[in-house]
Amino acid sequence: MWRTLASAVAGLLVLFVGSLAFNAASGQSRWPGPLDYVRVHPWVVLLILIPISLIGVWQVPRRDRAQDRLAPPAYRLPPRNTNFTGRDATLREVRQCLTSRNGVAMVAVQGLGGVGKTQLAIEYAYRYLSKYRFVAFVGAEDSDLVASHFVSLAGQLGLTEVSSDQAIPRVYGKLLDHRPWLIIFDNGEKPGTLTHALPSGGLASNGHVIVTTRVSGWSGRAGVIDLDVFTRQESVKLLVRRVPGMTEAVADRIAEQLGDLPLALEQAAGYMGYNHTAPEEYLTLLTSRLEEMIARGELTDRPEAEEVVVASLWSLSVERLNTDQPQAVRLLELCALLAPEPIPLDLFTGSPETLNGAAADPLVWDTTVGALAGLGLARRENASLVLHRLVQAAIRAPMPEEVRTDARVQLCRALLAAVPHDIHGDPDARPRWQELLPHVIAVTKDDPPAECAAETAVLLRLASEFLIQIGDCSVALPLCERALAIDESIEGRDAEAGFDLITLAQIHKDLNAPETARPLAERALRLHESCLPADSPAIATDLATLARLLCILGEHRAAQPLAERALQIDETAYGPDDPFVSFDLIALANVHVDLGDYATAAPLISRALQIREARYAPDHLYIGYVLLFKARVVHRLNDPTAADLARRGAQILHTRLGKTHPKTVDAFALVNGLR
Incomplete structure (x- = not known):
């Protein structure tokens, strides 16, 4: 800028002096255009131009000296x-x-x-x-x-x-x-x-x-x-700039798979550049073969680049742990098979045998967990441990098959001990399952080792029951189908297969496929009646589920005795105020509603609501469902409280399931219809 200004000022000075000389030689009294101002006020113009030219002349060499200064050694x-x-x-x-x-x-x-x-x-x-x-x-x-x-x-x-x-x-x-x-x-x-x-x-x-x-x-x-990993925006920016043909959408998915780790993103860009791999093809490889892909890729602009790959990035730290604290390596191997989500530490302290007693001694346990955090292999939070997904992949890759199998068996048993089994009756089941569900899915995603096949089936079915509770039946379906396949492959698992079947029937019912659900429920009832006592609560669950399905299919008279028998079994087994009794009450109320007997149905629903309000949080989905059911029934009885009941129920579903969930949409449609 100063160099340009100095040149302009010098040009003006030359023009000014030249004009004066021309005027003196020609004797003109009038100059063309703006030059006439120079003729009339020559000293004013000169006083303006001289300081500016001096500043420019002084600044130019100063700036040049700053630019030309040598870089420090x-x-x-x-x-x-x-x-x-x-x-x-x-x-x-x-x-x-x-x-x-x-x-x-x-x-x-x-x-x-x-x-x-x-x-x-x-x-x-x-x-x-x-x-x-x-x-x-x-x-x-x-x-x-x-x-x-x-x-x-x-x-x-x-x-x-x-x-x-x-x-x-x-x-x-x-x-x-x-x-x-x-x-x-x-x-x-x-x-x-x-x-x-x-x-x-x-x-x-x-x-x-x-x-x-x-x-x-x-x-x-x-x-x-x-220093944390990249933001997603930074990850996408790097990939789009480095890889020809990379779209932001594909870059986002690759970054997700790599956990936004900068080295992994550079390695991915290097791999695609060297092999001329299309971004979509690389994403497919990354999704299906993560452990292998983190060992491949060319890195540029790095010292000793050939030695820096994600697969070996943490090997020295693991070697040191193996020498100093072998139990920390065992903990690392277990965590590598879990999901890249916060891992509750009580998963291990609740099953001390998983780490050969290390979790039983508070001091030993604290230093074992602290070793992973201290070496940067994990982030320790209040009551959990978080591993980056690529740390997990790097630990899994060289893990011998026998070590991996043993770890899966130990994790399966620890998870089964940690998850709530009474998903319907335990008021604390929901937050605990939300915390552990990603880890259950991670541990059970492959065919189970024979040593823990039965435990795997139970975990899959329990996960399905929880997903039904939160309204995510599409995810629950394949899990429950796998549970049934495992139980049917093990001799002497008829009762467990029956539990799988009735859970599958509930899923298909919620997916609006009662024709598919009915034979599953009937088969579950036959299995349980063949191997369980006649007053078993499991049979009551089968009866209540089958009764609801028959109502949906229009067979109301056949449904009524099933629902009544289910209620009688559970009241005898659990007492009149148990949450399981509330399900039977709802099943029986459904029968009476379908028969047009709203007056009989209303007190059954009110009793079910009273039981649930005494056992569950005020915004529990089970309370929301009963409120909506009761609103429909009392509206038929011209009860003015129907609209308020519907609003309360719809708000619970909105909070728990989200605005766009089909059940939430139906709930607000009911609210609008009752106005």
Whole structure:
């Protein structure tokens, strides 16, 4: 800008002086256009142009000198990553943290392996290179080799014949002549292992230190910045920029599979670039063969890129754990087979045998869990542990089949002990199932080992019952079908197969397929009557379910004795105020409604509502369903409370199922119809 301004001013000065000379030679009294102003007020124009030209002449060389200033000397600073993406706010935070303190300022950037700590530090060095007179990059993964790095560093600073025990203090002393300076210690361990290499006291001043580390524990020595994975927007931006033909939609799905881990995203882009793989094909491979894909891919713009792949990223940490705390490796293997969701720690403390007693001793357990968090393999929250999905994949990939099988058996048994079995009667069943359902699905997704086939079938059926409760029957259906297939393959599981069948019947009923549901319920009843006592509550469930199906199919007279017998069995087994009794009451009320006998149905429904309100939370779905049912019935009896009942029920479904769920839509349609 100043160079352009100086040129313009110089041109105007030449024009001005030339005009004066021309005027003097020609004797004209009138100049054309704006030049006439120069003739009339020559000294005003001159006084304006001379200061501007002087400023321009002064600024141009100053700016040129700033641009031409040589970059500061650097020790082993890797090349800049031309594909560096995002992280602007974090870079500003690092700069703010380093410049807000006098003397030597230190920042520890900590986070999961592959999250981009090293790349962030390198980008910081280049982005603020002009602020320093010396920059050094020191590999700190092996603390014993740090001193040798300082011997080389001393040589670059002009120090000769420096021994390894003298190198560190002499380098910091020499850096007094190169202030301000920046040293990056890459992949450092605990602060204690680097104490000898970090500046302290009056050894140096006006310098900055950045430590990148996977290990926690730096807060007492440095400002700590926790670096997380990319935002989804950053992930998509990187993939779209790097991969030809990549759409934002496909990039979003790839990023989801890779958990937004920066290293994995770069590796994916490298794989697609090298193999000319279409993004959609890569997504298919990633979805079906994740453990293999994280070991493949070319990385660019990285030091020692050929050695950096996600599959081996955490291997050294695992090797160290295996030596120091083998029980932590066992915990890691178990967690690797669960879902990439928060894992409740009481899943293991509730079944101490899963970890050979490690979870039984509070101190041993705390250090076992802490080892995973301390090495950056997991994030520890209040009562749970969270592993990144690619850490899980990397742990699963080399796991021997016998180890994997044993872990699945232990997890299946631990989950079966942890999930509520009385999904209908336990008021705390819903939050616990919401917490554990992803892990149940993860552990049971493949064919089960023979040692835990029966437990797997029970878990699948219980998961189906919970999904029915929250109105997600399409997800429940394949789980329950697998449970039935497993139970039918095991001898002596007739009763369990009956439970699977009646659950399947309930799913098909809710999916508006009563014709499919009826034979399933009839077969369940036959199986249970052949192997269970006549007054078994399981038979009552079969009877009530079959009664509801017969009503839907228009066979009301056949349904009534079934519903009455179910109510009698459960009242005898559980007492008159049990939640199971409420289901029988609803089944019997349905029969009377279909027979047009609303006056008989209304008190049955009211009694069911009273039972549920005494046992469930006010916004429980079971209460919402009864309120809506009662609203329909009392409306037929010209009861003015019908509209209020319907509104309460619809609001519960809206809260629990969402605005667009079919049952919610039907509920609000009823509300509108009763206005």
